[in-house]
Amino acid sequence: MSVVVIGLNHHSSQVELRERFAFPEAVIPEALQQMRDAGLANEAVILSTCNRVELYVVTPQAEMESFKALKEFLKTHRQFEGELNEEVYALGEPQSLEHLFKVASGLDSMLLGETEILGQLKKAYDIALQSKQTGGRLNKIFQKAFNVAKYIRTHTNIQRGSVSVGSAAVELAEKIFETLSDRNVMVIGAGDTSEKTARSLMSRGAKSVIVSNRSYDRAEALAKELNGRAVHFDDWASEFANIDIVISSTSAPHYVLDRKKLAPLMALRHNRPLLLIDIAVPRDIEPEVNFMENVYLYNIDDLQAIAEDYLKQRREEIARCEVIIRDKIKELLNSGPPRQQSQDGRFGFGQESST
Amino acid sequence: MTDRNWFQIAVLLYGISMIYSVFLWRKGFREDNRVNYFLLLSAFAGHTIALMQRGFSFSRCPVTNLYEATVFIIWTMVAAYLIFGIWSRLRFLGAFLSPVFFCVSVFALMPALDNHHGPNPEFFVPGWQNSLHAAMFALAYAAFGLSAGAGLMYLTQEHDLKFHKARAILSLMPPIQRLEVVTWRLMQTGISLLTGALLISMSYLNKTQGSYWSDDPKVLWSFLVWGIYLGLMIMRWRMEQGGRKFAWGAVAGFAFVLLTFWGTNLLSPIHNP
Numbered sequence: 001m002s003v004v005v006i007g008l009n010h011h012s013s014q015v016e017l018r019e020r021f022a023f024p025e026a027v028i029p030e031a032l033q034q035m036r037d038a039g040l041a042n043e044a045v046i047l048s049t050c051n052r053v054e055l056y057v058v059t060p061q062a063e064m065e066s067f068k069a070l071k072e073f074l075k076t077h078r079q080f081e082g083e084l085n086e087e088v089y090a091l092g093e094p095q096s097l098e099h100l101f102k103v104a105s106g107l108d109s110m111l112l113g114e115t116e117i118l119g120q121l122k123k124a125y126d127i128a129l130q131s132k133q134t135g136g137r138l139n140k141i142f143q144k145a146f147n148v149a150k151y152i153r154t155h156t157n158i159q160r161g162s163v164s165v166g167s168a169a170v171e172l173a174e175k176i177f178e179t180l181s182d183r184n185v186m187v188i189g190a191g192d193t194s195e196k197t198a199r200s201l202m203s204r205g206a207k208s209v210i211v212s213n214r215s216y217d218r219a220e221a222l223a224k225e226l227n228g229r230a231v232h233f234d235d236w237a238s239e240f241a242n243i244d245i246v247i248s249s250t251s252a253p254h255y256v257l258d259r260k261k262l263a264p265l266m267a268l269r270h271n272r273p274l275l276l277i278d279i280a281v282p283r284d285i286e287p288e289v290n291f292m293e294n295v296y297l298y299n300i301d302d303l304q305a306i307a308e309d310y311l312k313q314r315r316e317e318i319a320r321c322e323v324i325i326r327d328k329i330k331e332l333l334n335s336g337p338p339r340q341q342s343q344d345g346r347f348g349f350g351q352e353s354s355t
Numbered sequence: 356m357t358d359r360n361w362f363q364i365a366v367l368l369y370g371i372s373m374i375y376s377v378f379l380w381r382k383g384f385r386e387d388n389r390v391n392y393f394l395l396l397s398a399f400a401g402h403t404i405a406l407m408q409r410g411f412s413f414s415r416c417p418v419t420n421l422y423e424a425t426v427f428i429i430w431t432m433v434a435a436y437l438i439f440g441i442w443s444r445l446r447f448l449g450a451f452l453s454p455v456f457f458c459v460s461v462f463a464l465m466p467a468l469d470n471h472h473g474p475n476p477e478f479f480v481p482g483w484q485n486s487l488h489a490a491m492f493a494l495a496y497a498a499f500g501l502s503a504g505a506g507l508m509y510l511t512q513e514h515d516l517k518f519h520k521a522r523a524i525l526s527l528m529p530p531i532q533r534l535e536v537v538t539w540r541l542m543q544t545g546i547s548l549l550t551g552a553l554l555i556s557m558s559y560l561n562k563t564q565g566s567y568w569s570d571d572p573k574v575l576w577s578f579l580v581w582g583i584y585l586g587l588m589i590m591r592w593r594m595e596q597g598g599r600k601f602a603w604g605a606v607a608g609f610a611f612v613l614l615t616f617w618g619t620n621l622l623s624p625i626h627n628p
Contacts, residue, residue, distance in 0.1 A: 175512070177530055178530055178536070
């Protein structure tokens with residue numbers, strides 16, 4: 001009996017189609033039972049997230065037959081009457097296992113290397129386990145997949161680094177300051193990205209946040225959300241002595257902070273390091289201030305470049321992760337009882353293909 | 356094998372480590388450089404055998420001539436690195452330190468430095484003070500060397516942050532604030548040891564020459580080094596000149612020690628008969 005996977009994901013289909021096939025959590029146990037009752041599966045797990053809907057099945061049938069039957073099951077269960085071609089992929093062993101391990105490790109995710117999918121996969125497995133729809137085969141394979149995901153996370157850089165502007169700002173702060181726990185953040189201009197960046201810093205332990213905005217009401221609202229304090233826009237400089245990180249995103253057509261203005265403020269701060277994050281377009285902070293000692297200025301392009309670099313680094317790790325996954329699959333297949341060979345050459349080793 | 360042969364093996368390994376470090380620099384310290392750690396650990400083993408063999412053969416602490424003092428300084432620095440390197444996140448320090456280990460070791464191998472007679476017998480009084488003052492000087496310079504290494508890391512990381520190099524956050528380097536504190540603490544350790552060594556030296560001078568003071572070039576030089584480091588510390592402490600200037604000070608201070616240590620020793624009638 002082979003383990004097969006059939007499904008659709010963000011690579012193969014648009015969200016409009018994926019949402020048609022999404023399984024609400026409450027119906028999954030029943031769907032699993034239906035597959036079993038119909039003789040489509042001896043064991044099964046249904047993974048349904050915003051980016052993928054996949055059925056992992058230990059099938060009593062030949063792989064080719066099971067692909068067709070499972071596809072029909074999907075269409076019937078989700079009441080879809082249209083045609084499905086390239087949108088659905090089906091994999092036989094051992095590619096189905098490789099796919100599962102890649103999914104668990106975040107290699108198949110939209111945001112390469114993300115970890116949320118592992119939690120979703122564990123939950124999907126747990127639902128099947130609680131419904132008594134898994135057995136020796138899937139239990140062993142899913143446990144192995146979780147172990148491999150953990151191994152990859154700790155032994156490669158696939159999950160390392162920030163791939164968003166907010167988290168890139170946090171990483172920068174962590175490369176400048178000994179700790180974020182006693183750092184004070186100032187937000188000048190209450191925009192969406194500055195709010196997210198401030199949230200990221202606060203979630204990593206920044207001590208306090210001061211919000212300044214031309215509209216004082218907006219500043220107060222954001223300060224309340226961030227558990228911070230609002231100050232009038234004309235007064236932000238007076239708060240500067242205790243500030244370590246500034247996030248600026250006003251819509252001012254000119255520089256809000258320039259070298260001339262910053263020099264006396266740095267003296268007030270006893271030349272402690274200062275991280276300036278300018279995410280405004282046009283820019284709020286004069287680029288010249290970066291040449292001042294202990295001042296580190298990053299604009300939106302710099303932060304995006306950092307996020308891109310991390311993504312590039314993660315992409316470079318894919319090959320390494322794939323080697324690990326193949327080795328672990330070999331280990332898994334060698335450790336288990338002899339597997340029934342596929343009767344179909346095309347899918348015998350689970351070439352990815354649409355059905 | 357003689358102790359010198361063991362040390363030559365260690366120097367060879369420091370050299371290999373230095374070449375390997377070039378690759379680590381190019382990779383931006385992203386990887387846990389276990390290979391470099393083991394290279395330095397192997398070199399340290401040879402280095403330790405060299406020191407012990409010499410110490411046992413003369414039945415004294417092997418810090419009585421320039422060769423021995425230099426070998427001892429490097430040994431202390433390598434030992435400190437190996438302790439820090441137990442933590443994988445600090446192992447990259449070896450990439451900054453191995454060039455220093457190699458260069459200073461090559462200096463030590465110059466034959467003129469290994470004067471087997473040690474200090475001038477005219478001024479030499481056996482006893483703990485002689486060994487202790489030499490060991491404390493060696494430890495002080497080792498602390499200054501490590502402080503310079505931390506300062507160099509600060510400058511590298513600060514430069515990368517200023518010029519928005521991806522390496523600034525992709526690397527395993529600690530935050531610059533921590534590097535500055537490490538530079539400062541090591542300098543404090545160095546100056547404390549140097550102060551102690553100078554006090555013991557003055558007491559030793561009094562014992563051998565009946566005066567606490569001598570205008571011997573190496574004595575003057577030691578006070579000059581003490582003054583330089585004290586100035587650097589006052590600059591940071593009282594004048595808020597931390598950061599880049601302080602890090603440059605730590606690097607330049609140790610460069611001065613490296614470049615003048617041998618010369619002043621050769622000019623000193625007390626230390627080089």
